[in-house]
Amino acid sequence: MSSKPPVTQLGQQTALPQSPGQAVLERVANPHSDTHYVARFTQPEFTSLCPVTGQPDFAHLMIDYVPDKWLVESKSLKLYLASFRNHGAFHEDCTVAIGKRIADLLQPHYLRIGGYWYPRGGMPIDVFWQTGALPSAVWLPDQGVAPYRGRG
Numbered sequence: 001m002s003s004k005p006p007v008t009q010l011g012q013q014t015a016l017p018q019s020p021g022q023a024v025l026e027r028v029a030n031p032h033s034d035t036h037y038v039a040r041f042t043q044p045e046f047t048s049l050c051p052v053t054g055q056p057d058f059a060h061l062m063i064d065y066v067p068d069k070w071l072v073e074s075k076s077l078k079l080y081l082a083s084f085r086n087h088g089a090f091h092e093d094c095t096v097a098i099g100k101r102i103a104d105l106l107q108p109h110y111l112r113i114g115g116y117w118y119p120r121g122g123m124p125i126d127v128f129w130q131t132g133a134l135p136s137a138v139w140l141p142d143q144g145v146a147p148y149r150g151r152g
Helices: 074-086 091-106
Strands: 027-029 039-049 056-066 070-072 110-117 126-132
Touching (some): 056 091
């Protein structure tokens, strides 16, 4: 395994990054890199801005990955996701960009992200992206997010 990377935010008071580009996403060594397993992060109150109107958009994000040598450091992930609060981008861009950035950092065996966006203009937009192949014999539960059904 490579040398231990510096972790600069964990245990420190850290300001919220003003944009995803300014956010520092960090990784730590996987102590079980010889074992295939799924790690899941759930962000039920993800927020970004509509790039046209500037109005807030809300989503429930589910990130599942099968790590190889690295794990995403959770505080840095929380700060990275929160940095979208002032970021204007379409749903598809936010969801895929998050998945790609995590995958680029970790080089996992497998990663998928589901962006379950609340309605904009009366229509919900759900976005899904994945990379890699799910290793055999790995239990990958359903993301468990109900399809949007409105008030009925």
